[in-house]
Amino acid sequence: MSEITTVPEQLSGPPDQPARKLRGNLGVASIVFMVVAAAAPLGVIGGVVPLGLASGNGAGFPATFVISTLILLLFSVGFTAMTPFVTEAGAFFSYVRQSLGFPTGIGIAFVAIVTYVAIEAGVYGLIGPAGIGVVELLGGPTLPWWLFAAAAFVVTTYLGYRNIELSSKVLAVLLTAEIAIIAVLDAVIVARGGAHGLSAGIVTPDAVFSGSLGIGLLFAIISYVGFEATAIFRDEARDPERTIPRATYLALVLIGVFYTVTSWALISGWGDEAAVAQATDAGGTFLGDTAARYIGVFGADLITVLYFTSLFACILAFHNVVSRYVFALSQRNVLPESLSRPHPKHGSPHKASLWISGFVAVSVLLAVLFDLDPAGQFYTWFAGATTVGVVILMIATSVAVLVFFARDRRGHSVWRVWIAPAAGLLGLLTALALILSNLSDLVGGSGVLAWVIVSLLAAAFVAGAAIGARVGREGAQAVRPADR
Template identity: 40%
Template sequence: MVGNTETASQVPVTEELRLRGSMGVGELVMSVLAFASPLATVAGTMPVLIMFSGKTTPGIYIIMTVMLLIFSVGFVKMSRTIENPGGFYSFVTAGLGKPAGLGGAFLALIGYLFIGFFAPPFFAVTLQGFVAKTLHGPQIPWYWYALAIIAVTTFLAYCRIDLSAKVLTVAMILEVVIIIVFDVASFLTSSEHVAQGIGFSMPWLTDGGIGLALLFAFGNFLGFEATVIFRDEVKDPNRTIPRATYLAVAGIGVFYVVAAWAYVVFLGADRVQEAARANTVGLFNSSAEQLLGTIFADVTSVLLITSVLATMLSTQNVAARYSFSLATDGALPKVLGRVHKRHRSPYISALTSGILWVVATIVFTVLGVGPDVLYPIASGSGTFCVLLLMFVVSIAVLVHFLRRRRRNPESLWNTVLAPAISMVFLGAVTYLAIMNYSELIDGSTLITVILMAFTFALFVGGFLYALYLRKKRPETYAKLGREKV
């Protein structure tokens, strides 16, 4: 810790290393919502979930929302206790020590880079179909679309965070409006079905496919960690972060519950699962076209493309800040910790993320790996990294507050019960992810073994690297966890 021994000459260095921004609650919530990608979820992931759970899909989202709100209790309490912009990296360090913290940081950085890399191939496939089928345009190779979206998001991530926040806010408002219109039209068209009953049922542990359903639903809520990652770039963080966290989790949850319910009432509780199996990819577009016409379906296709861009931008911003935090602490090359003099952004880290994605796109193109193979592997493997990290975080939060209770007793619910419940729940979901990993990434047994081993190796590697730093570079080890900036 710096303490009172910090000299005046150190202050300018500290300011030079700080990011700056002026996001409020609304912009921060929109950044989280962009990561969750509501339209891409409702049109892309939700039909897969319906295929597993049918009429219980809204209930699955209710359970996930409640459990993540419980996780948020300890998360918010921790954010007020650990006032550092390192996110889960800082939390794990505070609860489980610097080696575990560095292992968690590597999980986060690579996980978010993987999740972000889902976007270029998915964007390419979506835009290719739109240009060819709707606009009757030329067939452009997928990698040009992929490189184009990487260039756009990297430019925005390079600039001040406020610009990204404004872009994400506009994109999210348009997406939300589209889905709300779909929901309202569905309920109005099917009002007689809703009048006869709620239209959906809650799931049971004995339901077939509930494990995969919970796993896919969890992936739809990722990104609310961004509320603490942007700590230095929001106004009044001690008020903004808790409000944005609860609003984001509750808002995303309610949004998904209602959208899933709209599917159920429109397609019919007894037919919705079969409909999703028969037309998983086109379920939303075909339903929207039946309800609101071809023009609405075409507008939805355009906004789905911008939704993917918004998701990628939000992910790139988070990944860049993890890279920045690790570089500031000395665990990665110092150049990644540079702050742009005018934008006050982690511009080198943002550029590096973009360059890595460009290289990956070129390599997979040369190897002949298609985009339809790439995006589920990138998304699934990245989701597992972040899920494993969140499980570790839930343990760290509980341990941290149990240790503090010896000298500073605090609310039992905030510091013990809620973290313990979330630890058990996330442990169960992590177990489900391990047991169903091949379905999560839609890959072969060999790819499953390689990626799962790589994920655990990230945490172990970070742990061992921290031990090396403790022995060989103790001054760097002392800074791990964003405890000294």
């Protein structure tokens, strides 16, 4: 199907103005790099996995990645089935708008913006300390964390302004490097047979259901944030009706296999009980300590550097995602129309990108002014909002898929449009219940802060739905005829 789509008069504007549509030629590999980079695999292995081992189900923790992957694959079955019928970029909100109406879709879009801005801003709280670690590793002085955050911000803003293909090339290089070093570590551990033989916890029911499976599953679900963003690049994808589904499945499988195998290898590297003890006592250096043990000090030092670049890749990927949400909303006349004018040369959402950079800059500045701990407070609070937000987005999309195919399966099997989406929805609802019941622990033990986060997301939805209802017909008319 051709990528060129007729634009109605109300969208086309004067002849001398560019069409309100992004341009690009992204293939499956480029989108996969973008999405997997957003998941920050090295950041997950170095940060989330030790937490899952210590607070979750110990040596059985790798099994929670298998469970999470299955839930999200079930979600993706219906998500990709509906993709050919949603011919506008906009990811989740486009699916919800198509099925549940314009106001509901705009409400979900506002939740998405808050969710992704939160994770982009929050990761600056991690990249600052990571930068300090790199400089100290090279023998340099201890510098303020915000200097590294500022440097990353400048580069992100520049790349966000340019064509998406430049960002995809940068992410491809960084992602390849971080996955390669972890793959080497995994291979060495397995080749040596681990510390006391390879761990069997992943297939042992007593281990999988030990400790707190719920908290383990919670940390596992957090690790996949970003995989769902494939559809936001629709207008910049080559043959999107094939590219988007393939990229979605491939990204999800790659992330799931990587997390499962690596967490299992790290446990094997210490032994079941010793791995849990090490993660509990020295979680912050768990990955580096394991690397030093199996691939030497040089390997551990290299991981320190790649951890920094992994966080930058995460920031850049989410910046590209949320910029395109803003661009899509401005196409609907929900946000200022000027934000939906792509750059005449790069075809990028340059104004939307700068708009998001402004919000992120304010967030980081406030963190500095209020002297928040960059990781323990700034990142943790924002990550809590993201975790709740992204699961809500997927739940809403699952409902949209079920409603869309309720009366007409459009040639698909019952499994693809009814059973699989319903099973995925059940899994996501269970995950949301676990997250909400443990949210105060995720945000530093503050029940008040946990409810503030939930209230913020609820307020975003209400505000978006109200604006969507007010825009009403005008916004609906701004959607291409093929979408209605």
